[in-house]
Amino acid sequence: MINITVNGQHHEVDADPNMPLLWVIRDILGLTGTKYGCGAAQCGACTIHLNGEAVRSCVTKLNRAAGQRIVTIEGLSANNDHPLQLAWNEMNVPQCGYCQSGQIMSGAILLRENSNPSDQDIDDAMSGNICRCGTYQRIRAAIHKAAAMQTEGAKL
Amino acid sequence: METNSISRRNFLRVSGLAGTALCLGFYFPANAKNEELIAASAEGQSGFEFNAWMRIDTDGKVTLTDHRAEMGQGSYQSVPQIIAEELEVDLKDINVIFAIGDPDKYGSQITGGSSTIRGSYKKLLNLSATAREMLISAAANKWGVPASECYAQSGHVIHKPSGKKFNYGELVTDASKLSPPKDVKLKNISEYKLIRKPLNRLDTPMKTNGEAIFGLDKKLPGMLHAAVERSPRLRGKVKSFDDSAALKVPGVKKVFKIQMMVFNTTRDGVVVIANSTWAAMQGRKALRVEWDDSGFEHVNTADIYNAHEELLKKEEGISHKKQGDPDGALAKATRQIDVIYQTPYQSHAAMEPLNCAAYYQPDKIEIWGPIQAPDWVLNDISTKFKMPKDKVVVNMTFLGGGFGRKAFLDYTHEVVAISKEIGAPVQVVWSREDDIKQGPYRAGISYRGQGAIENGEISTLKFKMAGQNIDHWNGPARGKANGSTSEGFLKPYYDSIKNISFADVPYEMPLPNMWWRSVYASTNGFAYESFMNEMAVLAGQDQLDFRRKYLKDERCQRLIDKMEEVSGWKSRQKNQGYGVAITECFETTVGQIVKVSRNAEGKVKIDKVWAVMDCGWYVNPDIIRAQVEGSVVMALGAATIHEITFKNGLVEQNNFYDYLMPRMSDAPPVEVHIMENTADAGGVGEPGLPPFAPALTDAIYDLTGNRIRKLPFNMNAV
Numbered sequence A: 001m002i003n004i005t006v007n008g009q010h011h012e013v014d015a016d017p018n019m020p021l022l023w024v025i026r027d028i029l030g031l032t033g034t035k036y037g038c039g040a041a042q043c044g045a046c047t048i049h050l051n052g053e054a055v056r057s058c059v060t061k062l063n064r065a066a067g068q069r070i071v072t073i074e075g076l077s078a079n080n081d082h083p084l085q086l087a088w089n090e091m092n093v094p095q096c097g098y099c100q101s102g103q104i105m106s107g108a109i110l111l112r113e114n115s116n117p118s119d120q121d122i123d124d125a126m127s128g129n130i131c132r133c134g135t136y137q138r139i140r141a142a143i144h145k146a147a148a149m150q151t152e153g154a155k156l
Numbered sequence B: 001m002e003t004n005s006i007s008r009r010n011f012l013r014v015s016g017l018a019g020t021a022l023c024l025g026f027y028f029p030a031n032a033k034n035e036e037l038i039a040a041s042a043e044g045q046s047g048f049e050f051n052a053w054m055r056i057d058t059d060g061k062v063t064l065t066d067h068r069a070e071m072g073q074g075s076y077q078s079v080p081q082i083i084a085e086e087l088e089v090d091l092k093d094i095n096v097i098f099a100i101g102d103p104d105k106y107g108s109q110i111t112g113g114s115s116t117i118r119g120s121y122k123k124l125l126n127l128s129a130t131a132r133e134m135l136i137s138a139a140a141n142k143w144g145v146p147a148s149e150c151y152a153q154s155g156h157v158i159h160k161p162s163g164k165k166f167n168y169g170e171l172v173t174d175a176s177k178l179s180p181p182k183d184v185k186l187k188n189i190s191e192y193k194l195i196r197k198p199l200n201r202l203d204t205p206m207k208t209n210g211e212a213i214f215g216l217d218k219k220l221p222g223m224l225h226a227a228v229e230r231s232p233r234l235r236g237k238v239k240s241f242d243d244s245a246a247l248k249v250p251g252v253k254k255v256f257k258i259q260m261m262v263f264n265t266t267r268d269g270v271v272v273i274a275n276s277t278w279a280a281m282q283g284r285k286a287l288r289v290e291w292d293d294s295g296f297e298h299v300n301t302a303d304i305y306n307a308h309e310e311l312l313k314k315e316e317g318i319s320h321k322k323q324g325d326p327d328g329a330l331a332k333a334t335r336q337i338d339v340i341y342q343t344p345y346q347s348h349a350a351m352e353p354l355n356c357a358a359y360y361q362p363d364k365i366e367i368w369g370p371i372q373a374p375d376w377v378l379n380d381i382s383t384k385f386k387m388p389k390d391k392v393v394v395n396m397t398f399l400g401g402g403f404g405r406k407a408f409l410d411y412t413h414e415v416v417a418i419s420k421e422i423g424a425p426v427q428v429v430w431s432r433e434d435d436i437k438q439g440p441y442r443a444g445i446s447y448r449g450q451g452a453i454e455n456g457e458i459s460t461l462k463f464k465m466a467g468q469n470i471d472h473w474n475g476p477a478r479g480k481a482n483g484s485t486s487e488g489f490l491k492p493y494y495d496s497i498k499n500i501s502f503a504d505v506p507y508e509m510p511l512p513n514m515w516w517r518s519v520y521a522s523t524n525g526f527a528y529e530s531f532m533n534e535m536a537v538l539a540g541q542d543q544l545d546f547r548r549k550y551l552k553d554e555r556c557q558r559l560i561d562k563m564e565e566v567s568g569w570k571s572r573q574k575n576q577g578y579g580v581a582i583t584e585c586f587e588t589t590v591g592q593i594v595k596v597s598r599n600a601e602g603k604v605k606i607d608k609v610w611a612v613m614d615c616g617w618y619v620n621p622d623i624i625r626a627q628v629e630g631s632v633v634m635a636l637g638a639a640t641i642h643e644i645t646f647k648n649g650l651v652e653q654n655n656f657y658d659y660l661m662p663r664m665s666d667a668p669p670v671e672v673h674i675m676e677n678t679a680d681a682g683g684v685g686e687p688g689l690p691p692f693a694p695a696l697t698d699a700i701y702d703l704t705g706n707r708i709r710k711l712p713f714n715m716n717a718v
Helices: A021-028 A083-090 A100-113 A119-126 A136-155 B002-009 B075-087 B116-143 B168-175 B244-248 B277-286 B301-314 B326-332 B374-384 B410-422 B432-438 B470-474 B492-496 B521-539 B543-550 B554-567 B621-640 B692-704
Strands: A002-006 A009-013 A047-050 A053-056 A069-071 B021-027 B036-041 B054-057 B062-066 B094-098 B150-153 B156-159 B165-167 B224-230 B237-242 B252-262 B265-274 B288-292 B318-323 B335-342 B355-361 B364-369 B392-396 B426-429 B445-454 B457-467 B499-506 B578-585 B588-598 B604-614 B670-674
Touching: A021 A047, A021 B277, A047 A100, A053 A100, A083 A100, A083 A136, A100 A119, A100 A136, A119 A136, A136 B621, B054 B116, B054 B168, B062 B075, B075 B094, B075 B116, B116 B150, B116 B156, B116 B168, B156 B168, B165 B168, B224 B277, B224 B410, B224 B432, B237 B252, B237 B265, B244 B252, B244 B277, B252 B277, B252 B410, B265 B277, B265 B410, B277 B426, B301 B335, B301 B445, B301 B457, B326 B445, B326 B457, B326 B499, B335 B521, B355 B410, B364 B374, B364 B410, B374 B392, B374 B410, B410 B426, B445 B521, B457 B521, B492 B543, B521 B543, B521 B578, B521 B621, B521 B692, B543 B554, B543 B578, B554 B578, B554 B588, B554 B604, B554 B670, B578 B692, B588 B692, B604 B621, B604 B692, B621 B670, B621 B692
Parallel strands: A002 A069, B062 B094, B224 B426, B364 B392, B457 B499, B604 B670
Antiparallel strands: A002 A009, A047 A053, A047 A069, B021 B036, B021 B054, B054 B062, B150 B156, B156 B165, B224 B265, B237 B288, B252 B265, B318 B499, B335 B445, B355 B364, B355 B426, B445 B457, B578 B588, B588 B604
16 A cells, blocks of 8 residues: 555555556546556656656555655646646647646646746757647747746746 | 536446337448448347447447547547537437447547548448438328428427427437438528537546546456567567566466567567566566667668668659649759758657557457457458458447557557467557657658759749658559648649659668657648748748748648738748748648747747637537647757667667656646638648747747747747
């Protein structure tokens, strides 16, 4: 049994300690918002937060998360209202949508660390996330928008 | 929250038609030429099979069906946006569901050829207006007033003089007893409240919080998981396998050999069944399989292109189209060019790897997955498993990208065969490596372009293509020209250029290949539009003016004017790195202008892409812009970043670390303009792709004087 906390909920997981968190989260905990894209930390579709850092869950083993705190897309906000989620909706970022959980989870760490990212900052932070539909232009614009919303929210 | 309540309901299928409701749809009688509009009450549906394309319940709930797949292109938004317009309901009040595969009810459901809107919008408008008129008649009858005094708005019928109103739910029982009116009046474009508006997509909220259910997310009670070891070399057969280590992996339950059928061929695999995806993948790794994979060692990329070139030099090919006397004109010509263009094999590499869930029972087969053509799957599974069609249910989930790959019938057959073997519901997940290495691929095609300029005018265009034909899977393509040899080439050229010919030089090769976003236009467009740019240079003329001279059609003229205006074409300086291409794809014309420059390190970078699309009648301008923006990124990858190559019959690429993808920093700014006109609707999801590569290479020529004729090329090396 390995103890992990996912989106604030405590779980005792009975699984191979080498099982990547991706499959623990999807197949055992039933949270399917985190996606399988490559299994090799190349595409970012499986990005989650482990103790507040973005990690690729397809290559992060269950035992590394023992006793740790995980946040998935389902737990990013209570009402789909993280500034990034609001900006994504306002700017119609997703097409197929498959990579977008990972894009948003990567973007959330960027925004936490850098409240006003430049285009170059966005390129650097988001370079690990592939979007085959090619929504990059909108992702970039939506991150800028979310940053503005966050700053405005902080002023209120 | 409204958005959440909509998204939760999305996956509730209307399982039965219990209770009274007004349902409208089209009935496609077998062998009939025209579909027949039918309406029926749910209680009185004797004799008619009807689809619930739209269904209004007595409680006023409106359910609209998306009969096509949603793979990012926006059918989930644009189909309801059309229906809601003429039905006079608010988009926020409707529930959208995916249709099951049923061509008798919906007609063609293949989500390909950019056909969802252009293939059905007139029908959907008519259907919705008919339902609205029936609801108005029912209200007028109840009030005893003329229908002309009543109108519909936001799910209500209102009596204008008195202000009395009924909501649709109160009218469906009466309306469902009426006969549909014959000719209903449709709105003019100027009257649209929803169509042509950039409304936010209904599927966005659920794609930002993890709620959207893709194929991979489908869970069935008691579902097992499967991974399949596949031949590393093309079409290898399983000679033997050792599953002793695999069966020791915790969670692995069973291992057996399977044959997947793909049209007229079969593919061997060894299946590992387990209680989780991970355990199945681990079991697969522990397998020892001996393959008989002889007979394909000769397949090498370099040899393929050498063979193309030989064929293009020696063979005249099979004539596809011909006007005038191109050979006679070439023989007389003094100023001519004769060049070869090459385009690579490409993987679709959708972000959601192939997967599918199925449950085979002796009297019923049900499938759930990311499926582009549920009607094809229905027919295929029914035939191959000898199960009557009414006992086969094909459910579409959201697709994490498709690009043509998920209209193939291999993975759907495989999962049903596996479920049949184990007698349990099962989900098969392909690894990214399977997805990249197994194909099918966009075929690599080579082209020879010959042309001549006389007195500053094009006297001749002669094109030949050599490469695999998509029809390959349905049998050898010998003896018949590829019907798509001239795809992408603008039709008005035929009116202004006297001597033109297209020929296909068939090239047989056992590589699995199939359509890839924008199909042949994606490769033809590169060759034919690059060639037009080379002809413009030979004639000493501006590329845009050159096209204006030959594309005399009014829509083309306006498109060219727009390209010139938005890109600041006239104020550009010579050799500043501007390139042009215009292609036609699925009844839509797209022109692109690409601007490149050298950055501080001397590397060529793309500064801007201007795209002008003429798709005629359209639904949602923001979805169109998004499709073109994305098409440019996909085209950029195929032109400059990745290709599938073969060595001794093995695919050399594996995953995103060697089949590289455009990333955030690669994506150029794209500005999209839509031409306003009332012509019939053309496609949207694919036509933005073909003009990009020839416009980019033309821009590089303008900047550097280096004409690129082989894709992909390295942007860092030009």
